[in-house]
Structure formats: C-alpha cells, structure tokens
Amino acid sequence: DGGITQSPKYLFRKEGQNVTLSCEQNLNHDAMYWYRQDPGQGLRLIYYSQIVNDFQKGDIAEGYSVSREKKESFPLTVTSAQKNPTAFYLCASSPWDAQYEQYFGPGTRLTVT
Amino acid sequence: SQQGEEDPQALSIQEGENATMNCSYKTSINNLQWYRQNSGRGLVHLILIRSNEREKHSGRLRVTLDTSKKSSSLLITASRAADTASYFCATDALGYGNKLVFGAGTILRVKS
Numbered sequence: 629d630g631g632i633t634q635s636p637k638y639l640f641r642k643e644g645q646n647v648t649l650s651c652e653q654n655l656n657h658d659a660m661y662w663y664r665q666d667p668g669q670g671l672r673l674i675y676y677s678q679i680v681n682d683f684q685k686g687d688i689a690e691g692y693s694v695s696r697e698k699k700e701s702f703p704l705t706v707t708s709a710q711k712n713p714t715a716f717y718l719c720a721s722s723p724w725d726a727q728y729e730q731y732f733g734p735g736t737r738l739t740v741t
Numbered sequence: 742s743q744q745g746e747e748d749p750q751a752l753s754i755q756e757g758e759n760a761t762m763n764c765s766y767k768t769s770i771n772n773l774q775w776y777r778q779n780s781g782r783g784l785v786h787l788i789l790i791r792s793n794e795r796e797k798h799s800g801r802l803r804v805t806l807d808t809s810k811k812s813s814s815l816l817i818t819a820s821r822a823a824d825t826a827s828y829f830c831a832t833d834a835l836g837y838g839n840k841l842v843f844g845a846g847t848i849l850r851v852k853s
Contacts, residue, residue: 670843728772728833732783
C-alpha cells in the first residue's frame, strides 16, 4: 500500500449525515485521486487533484466534495446528496510527470444505513 | 463508460497451473497497466506496458499488448495460492488527460 494511508478502515454512518474520509501520502506526489469501487466492478474516478488548491471532477463527482489544502492530504466528503454512498473508497497518488503510475491506499469501506 | 473490460469474470485453477486473463479497451491508449487487489485491500501495481511495446515480463508475469485489436493479456505462470485475488487492467487513453480507466476485473482463485 506504499506511503498512502486511509482512515478509518471501516466507517458506519446514518443516512443523511455527511462523512469525511481521510487520505494522507508521504510520497511527495503532486497528484491525488479518489475512486469508488462497488462489488464486482472496477474503480470509478470521483475527484482528482494535480496540485495544491486545485481539483477536478471525475466521472461520478455528484454528492461528493474534496479539498486540497496541503500536498500530503486529500480528504473526501461524502455528502447527504450522494444517493448510494455505501461502497469501498480508494485513494491514490502519483508523481506529476507520471500520473499514470498511481499508488493506492488500503481503502475505506463506508456503510450508510 | 469503462474503457477496459476483462475476460473471464472469474477463473478457478489448481496451484501450479497457468492463469490467463484478457483485457479489451475501446480507444487508443498511451499505456496499459495491470493491478492486483486482494480482498478488501487497495490495488497493487503489477506491470505497465506502453503502447509501442508488444510484450513485457516481470517474474512469473507476462503481459502482451495488441494495439490493433485493442487488447491485452496477463499470464501468470506456475500459479500459487497467494495469487488468489482480483486482477484489473487500467488504461490511460489518448485525449483523456492523465486519468486511468479501469475494467471490472477478473477474480482469480488458485486452489491448493
């Protein structure tokens, strides 16, 4: 899992609550990413950030928000607007000049009831 | 829509046998990568093959790329029980920036 940490490993929330997932990296990577994985499916890109204080929507950004105030940190907030938030969330980072070389964290499994 | 699609969806073999997984994609790419994911864990990068390469080896892994057919295969030789995992291909497509697009994966089970 390299130098990327995600916490917590498991997270439980009630419907209607916002929840923030943590992602920290010590690889000195410029770019960071958030993916969602549902059972039996590949990863889908939620948001990504190539530099501090800048981020872009991915393919499924609705109901999610992010911030990138520090190079090492890229927290993801799952808002109450996300219709089906229960999923496995993976954070990744990559060097600026090789953004296809992504290193993944261990993931956070979010369950919303 | 997803760029890569793996085939088969699931594969069950005996320890010592070879495992072959295939990936197809839809548009021209810069690179294609294979990742492994153990149950409930993050993805681990296995191997990258560039669009101008046709074959690449890494230990017991052999990857081929056929850009004319827009397909790739991952061969794991002399499989071990520890190879049991899901395997994903990921492409970074031309004109899609630096984003990776993942297939749905192949679930490999190696029985000891």
